Amino acid sequence: MSDLLAAENLHKRYFDGSSELHVLRGVSMGVGAGEILVIMGPSGAGKSTLLHILGALDTADEGEVTYDGLGFSSLSGSMLAGLRNHHFGFVFQFFHLLPDLRAIENVMLPAMIDTGVFAWLGRKRAVLERAKELMELVGLGDRMRHKPGKLSGGERQRLAIARALMNRPRIVFCDEPTGNLDTATSNDIFELIHTLNQDEGLTFVIVTHNKQLAERADRVLHIIDGQIDGIQLEPAQDPQSDEEIH
Amino acid sequence: MQKYQTFIGFRYLRTRLFTILSLLAVQFCVAVLMVVLCVMWGFDRDLRASIRGSLSTIIIEGQFGDEIDDWEEVVDEIKNIEGVAYSAPYVQSLCLIIANNVKLPSRVKGVILDKERTTSKVEAYFKNGTKQRLDFNLEMEDGDSLQPPNPGAVVGTELARNMGLRPGTKVRFIASRSAARFRPDEFTVVGSFKSGLYDFDLHHVYVPLEDAQAMLGMGDAVTGVSVEVTDGASPSDVRERIKRKLGSICRVETWEDRRRNFLGSLAIERRVQAVIIGMVAFLAGFTILATIWMTVKEKTKDIGIIKSCGGTTFGIMSIFVFNGFYIGVVGAALGLALGLLFLSYINPIADFIEGLTGFSVFPKTMYYIDKIPVEFNVNGISWILALAVIFCVVYSIIPAWFASRLNPVEALRYE
Ligand SMILES: Nc1ncnc2c1ncn2[C@@H]1O[C@H](COP(=O)(O)OP(=O)(O)OP(=O)(O)O)[C@@H](O)[C@H]1O
Ligand SMILES: [Mg+2]
Numbered sequence: 001m002s003d004l005l006a007a008e009n010l011h012k013r014y015f016d017g018s019s020e021l022h023v024l025r026g027v028s029m030g031v032g033a034g035e036i037l038v039i040m041g042p043s044g045a046g047k048s049t050l051l052h053i054l055g056a057l058d059t060a061d062e063g064e065v066t067y068d069g070l071g072f073s074s075l076s077g078s079m080l081a082g083l084r085n086h087h088f089g090f091v092f093q094f095f096h097l098l099p100d101l102r103a104i105e106n107v108m109l110p111a112m113i114d115t116g117v118f119a120w121l122g123r124k125r126a127v128l129e130r131a132k133e134l135m136e137l138v139g140l141g142d143r144m145r146h147k148p149g150k151l152s153g154g155e156r157q158r159l160a161i162a163r164a165l166m167n168r169p170r171i172v173f174c175d176e177p178t179g180n181l182d183t184a185t186s187n188d189i190f191e192l193i194h195t196l197n198q199d200e201g202l203t204f205v206i207v208t209h210n211k212q213l214a215e216r217a218d219r220v221l222h223i224i225d226g227q228i229d230g231i232q233l234e235p236a237q238d239p240q241s242d243e244e245i246h
Numbered sequence: 247m248q249k250y251q252t253f254i255g256f257r258y259l260r261t262r263l264f265t266i267l268s269l270l271a272v273q274f275c276v277a278v279l280m281v282v283l284c285v286m287w288g289f290d291r292d293l294r295a296s297i298r299g300s301l302s303t304i305i306i307e308g309q310f311g312d313e314i315d316d317w318e319e320v321v322d323e324i325k326n327i328e329g330v331a332y333s334a335p336y337v338q339s340l341c342l343i344i345a346n347n348v349k350l351p352s353r354v355k356g357v358i359l360d361k362e363r364t365t366s367k368v369e370a371y372f373k374n375g376t377k378q379r380l381d382f383n384l385e386m387e388d389g390d391s392l393q394p395p396n397p398g399a400v401v402g403t404e405l406a407r408n409m410g411l412r413p414g415t416k417v418r419f420i421a422s423r424s425a426a427r428f429r430p431d432e433f434t435v436v437g438s439f440k441s442g443l444y445d446f447d448l449h450h451v452y453v454p455l456e457d458a459q460a461m462l463g464m465g466d467a468v469t470g471v472s473v474e475v476t477d478g479a480s481p482s483d484v485r486e487r488i489k490r491k492l493g494s495i496c497r498v499e500t501w502e503d504r505r506r507n508f509l510g511s512l513a514i515e516r517r518v519q520a521v522i523i524g525m526v527a528f529l530a531g532f533t534i535l536a537t538i539w540m541t542v543k544e545k546t547k548d549i550g551i552i553k554s555c556g557g558t559t560f561g562i563m564s565i566f567v568f569n570g571f572y573i574g575v576v577g578a579a580l581g582l583a584l585g586l587l588f589l590s591y592i593n594p595i596a597d598f599i600e601g602l603t604g605f606s607v608f609p610k611t612m613y614y615i616d617k618i619p620v621e622f623n624v625n626g627i628s629w630i631l632a633l634a635v636i637f638c639v640v641y642s643i644i645p646a647w648f649a650s651r652l653n654p655v656e657a658l659r660y661e
Pocket of ligand 1: 023
């Protein structure tokens with residue numbers, strides 16, 4: 001398989017006292033390089049859980065995720081952190097920006113995580129340039145010094161996207177990126193995602209309830225009762241990603 | 247150390263009430279510890295000086311309280327012993343001092359000033375007195391000095407004050423010594439000395455050696471010989487060498503041997519102090535723990551975000567330990583400044599409070615010392631500062647560890 005990211009038979013259970021909640025019941029899937037994959041499903045189906053496991057933020061009880069041929073279970077905690085830093089970007093429904101940092105500092109965060117205090121002295125200028133570029137790209141060129149609290153919802157989400165892109169990741173995971181935004185703003189965000197996908201070949205894995213966004217995806221996976229339900233191919237697009245169902 | 251650890255660490259410290267409160271807490275603790283300890287060390291130093299009195303580093307006396315008949319021979323014998331710098335003969339006796347119809351017990355010490363100044367601080371004491379005399383002569387109005395008709399005596403300032411003694415006053419001594427002629431000798435007060443040790447200044451009188459010998463009927467004999475050791479020589483080693491040389495005719499002691507009992511109780515006190523101070527520091531450290539803990543609680547979501555951006559467990563931990571370290575270093579520096587400021591003005595402050603409230607902060611007769619003593623012990627102060635920083639770091643490690651263990655998914659799940 002030429003999948004960039006692949007999940008094999010993932011299981012996730014939560015225990016609440018004596019009762020067991022089996023959230024993921026054997027999910028297998030793949031994400032091809034350069035595609036936009038949308039995951040849909042009813043609330044509580046386990047979409048976020050799956051996304052977190054795919055993004056190495058959480059671990060599965062059973063099964064394995066492989067990125068570029070590397071199994072997550074063979075990697076140490078700091079190697080997984082490195083993976084999240086260099087190869088993955090995250091965009092969340094609630095933006096999740098650091099309130100104490102200015103907009104541009106939020107964008108620079110992944111680079112600061114990647115750079116030692118002394119190396120920073122040499123790298124700072126380049127990082128700042130890149131952060132400015134990204135802020136221009138997402139249309140926040142005049143909001144660099146704002147604290148996130150002073151930005152609107154749409155602006156915050158665009159800022160979060162800029163941050164996710166800082167270290168030139170290969171995959172960006174989005175958990176309901178437009179869940180808190182109105183239709184017009186959501187459309188802006190779609191546009192941005194699309195442009196990034198087309199221009200930079202970025203891979204997106206997006207959990208959403210938004211039908212419009214799903215229509216523009218390369219592929220849509222439905223999760224029902226902790227399992228992948230079906231596959232929808234956008235007929236006009238990307239013939240190479242006819243992947244497995246489960 | 248990655249850039250974000252210090253960057254975010256600093257940002258968490260900025261403009262937060264907790265930061266200011268914990269900085270103040272550390273500053274206050276350091277300053278209080280410094281003031282208390284420096285005064286305690288000062289007391290210790292002065293108490294030791296007080297306990298030591300006019301004792302020289304090493305004292306040679308006759309075995310069983312006998313006199314030394316030929317002190318020049320003793321001085322000759324020990325002169326070349328390694329570590330012996332100076333030696334001086336003295337006569338000492340308990341006397342009743344009588345003047346202006348007042349009688350007080352006192353300790354009369356007969357010395358050869360030129361020799362005595364090499365083995366004790368007598369010179370400095372005399373200089374601090376009302377008359378800066380370095381002989382036993384009486385100073386005349388025109389500045390000339392005059393050998394008084396009676397032998398001269400230099401009395402402690404407190405004694406002079408208590409008995410109304412001034413230059414020219416006649417005093418008599420009644421010695422407790424059995425061999426003394428039973429005829430009160432008349433001396434003339436030529437000046438007073440001041441050691442700053444209340445007890446010492448209240449009870450001591452210096453007179454010329456031969457006059458003391460005459461008064462006590464000792465002939466050429468002396469009570470003992472004071473010895474000062476060379477710089478860096480160990481007094482107890484020198485004592486052993488002198489003992490070996492002089493054999494058993496003489497008793498050779500260091501001043502600490504002589505005052506063993508008093509010094510022993512000082513040492514016990516010091517141990518108790520150390521325990522109490524350790525407990526205070528331990529409790530004060532909880533302020534830091536609470537502060538960092540609050541920060542961690544407040545920043546739970548941030549921790550999830552940083553982890554999602556690739557922050558490691560160690561990285562998260564070091565953000566908060568860095569906070570503790572920063573609070574420790576800055577708080578200790580502020581505390582050092584406050585402590586030094588307070589200590590430099592401690593006596594004016596005490597006087598001011600006394601003037602304001604009428605409450606005597608420091609009644610001097612009670613402490614035998616005439617002002618609040620302060621010892622700026624650089625080693626000790628460094629220890630306080632180092633401990634403050636260490637405590638802050640150690641106490642921040644606990645909440646930092648919890649922070650670093652937070653599950654990022656849990657931290658991020660809800661708005
Ligand atoms: N830490 C946890 N402990 C117990 N149960 C949990 C925990 N985390 C998630 N769950 C449960 O797992 C299930 C799946 O959660 P998840 O957030 O993945 O759903 P979702 O598909 O993203 O739903 P939504 O569309 O509402 O965001 C839910 O029923 C949730 O209650
Ligand atoms: Mg969800």
